Amino acid sequence: MDIKTTCLAILSRADASGYEIKKAFEDGPFSHIQDAGFGSIYPALSRLRDDAHVTVTEMPQNGRPGKKVYSITPAGRMALIDALAQPSMPDRYRSDFLFRTLFANLLNPSDLETMIETRLAELREAVARMENCATCADLEPGEKFVSGMGLSVYRAMLDYIEEHKIELIGASLMAGAAQ
Amino acid sequence: MDIKTTCLAILSRADASGYEIKKAFEDGPFSHIQDAGFGSIYPALSRLRDDAHVTVTEMPQNGRPGKKVYSITPAGRMALIDALAQPSMPDRYRSDFLFRTLFANLLNPSDLETMIETRLAELREAVARMENCATCADLEPGEKFVSGMGLSVYRAMLDYIEEHKIELIGASLMAGAAQ
DNA sequence: TTCGTAATATATCGGAACGATATAGGAAAG
């Protein structure tokens, strides 16, 4: 899914500025499954404007740099529907954390343990945040599905690490003793 | 984790050609957590050679374009250990599939169902492949940990989609009827 | 009060990475 389509999709829900699109990637239901920085969003919006898939309305905001609100056009909506109907790219997961665990023998055990505990804390926080989500009751079906999937996956990771971390640390201790 | 470090890590296990490094990303224990194409690997190897972190031995292979076997140097090993000790980047997950489900209302129900069944088939195949893994018994601890985590996560996804797909398709049918 | 920090807001640059593609011989399959 390229960034142009992603921006179009967000704009199909509501008009937004580049900044608000960025926020949608950070906080909203997209946060766990897509990401984009300003360096991707602004060029994408420019190209979408060139293609007449969005229009821009500049709103002078008393002093502050004028807020540029982007709106999807009918042509943009058609392009979006077309792009969404195409076969989807396979999911991609990149994990520095897991890559490092593969080379746990090159890490000293205390660093490894710190790394694991940090990850556990992050996962616990993510799970807690998603469980106590105030707006979770009145989400629309698609958002509920994605959010539920996220929670389910985070729980699986959390449980797995808690159950098996001891094996990993044990192996690291033995590797250190062998040297 | 940049590609240079990733290549170094693979070379720390065994000498390899660029092609073999690519295969390690496709088949090996790395396949689910890191990826790189030739367009990333070859420039990375060139830069590693410039930094004296690897050496190259060209093996003329009776006619075929000479195989270039890369070996990690002591300096490379130190750079690797240094890089592995640094705090890890947060995991990143990108899913076209889940992004599309967020916009299920823009898809027609039969396309949506096809998409979901395709994903279920992929997940079932991945789980089956990991369960019947011939070499799983004699994996080293780090590889066992990562592989087990992968299996656990794939199962969680599979179960979740099977349990909740009906809600998603139902919502899509209603959206179609409303139009 | 003044200072610093965070939030709002847009935008660009350079480098890293990726997909597609070119090249080429050997092996296996049809």
Place this chain on the structure above:
DNA sequence: CTTTCCTATATCGTTCCGATATATTACGAA
């Protein structure tokens, strides 16, 4: 016998992303 697949290296253009620059408001701390 010919097409396709596997081994193997390499580059090119596009896309992407992190870092950075700029500017104003607001709020709390020193």
